[in-house]
């Protein structure tokens with residue numbers, strides 16, 4: 001019998017969405033428990049680290065979004081076929097996490113001058129570096145996927161981040177990264193992903 005998964009996160013995409021995309025891509029059943037902010041204070045102490053997301057696997061609770069995503073990808077065959085493929089995936093995922101953190105810092109900065117300075121650094125340094133690397137990675141791989149010849153969780157982490165930046169009102173100009181634009185189309189058109197994206201709850205970010 002398959003494992004019983006219960007995934008707990010707020011009713012947001014945020015850092016909790018990549019695991020949901022992995023469940024969707026694998027076509028694996030799980031309970032998607034979307035915690036209301038009003039319930040959070042009482043739920044907080046029942047979570048492993050006082051934060052969301054966490055995943056329950058047959059009743060055992062595990063925190064940390066990236067560890068959860070990596071575990072699910074390993075379980076569902078979306079984590080690369082060799083250690084070298086796993087390394088390639090982790091390089092991309094680490095780059096994307098750094099971009100996500102910076103995007104959050106820029107978006108939520110209250111001081112306008114500081115925000116402008118952070119935004120400039122983000123757009124002029126971090127994005128060209130990260131997306132330049134990803135564009136080159138895609139150019140060197142004829143499958144259209146980031147690693148190997150099939151979908152991995154790096155592809156899902158990329159489309160997720162890309163959409164998040166759009167929701168934050170600072171979309172990446174994909175004209176400069178045509179392979180990334182084509183990749184997004186290819187991954188979002190996969191039947192299970194396309195179905196999930198059409199049906200998921202609409203949230204601001």
Ligand SMILES: N[C@@H](CCC(=O)N[C@@H](CS)C(=O)NCC(=O)O)C(=O)O
Pocket residue numbers: 014015044050051052053063064065066
């Ligand atoms: N490194 C953790 C960070 C988790 C985290 O900061 N979660 C936020 C939501 S995105 C949270 O639970 N905030 C509510 C709180 O800390 O009380 C992860 O990636 O899962």
